[in-house]
Amino acid sequence: QVQLEESGGGLVQAGGSLRLSCAASGRTFNTDTLGWFRQAPGKEREFVAAMRWSAGTTYYADSVKGRFTISKDNAKNTVYLQMNSLKPEDTAVYYCARKGFFGGSYYLPAAYDSWGQGTQVTVSS
Numbered sequence: 001q002v003q004l005e006e007s008g009g010g011l012v013q014a015g016g017s018l019r020l021s022c023a024a025s026g027r028t029f030n031t032d033t034l035g036w037f038r039q040a041p042g043k044e045r046e047f048v049a050a051m052r053w054s055a056g057t058t059y060y061a062d063s064v065k066g067r068f069t070i071s072k073d074n075a076k077n078t079v080y081l082q083m084n085s086l087k088p089e090d091t092a093v094y095y096c097a098r099k100g101f102f103g104g105s106y107y108l109p110a111a112y113d114s115w116g117q118g119t120q121v122t123v124s125s
Contacts, residue, residue: 002114009119020081022096033099034079038092047107093118
């Protein structure tokens with residue numbers, strides 16, 4: 001089992017930046033992808049960004065492309081989400097998630113088998 005712990009959320013003004021961190025522990029050796037999702041009140045959880053752990057291939061939702069960057073530190077088993085040019089519509093709880101090699105498509109929440117507790121990001125206008 002893999003444990004995930006997010007940090008770095010907070011309150012920021014529109015146009016500002018935040019960096020989220022997700023530290024993975026436990027049985028991480030079968031991890032194919034680490035992803036970030038978000039969920040705003042009254043909305044479904046949606047894909048934000050993902051990274052193939054070994055290859056480093058990255059994927060982004062259209063809504064964040066060019067503003068958010070996902071990266072990793074292999075030595076620390078940590079994945080980051082650098083969020084720039086934040087908008088009020090980016091306000092949500094952000095979750096880190098882990099997908100194994102047979103979990104399905106990277107953009108589907110159902111493909112992920114481990115989730116962090118979430119961190120709140122609030123962007124004021």
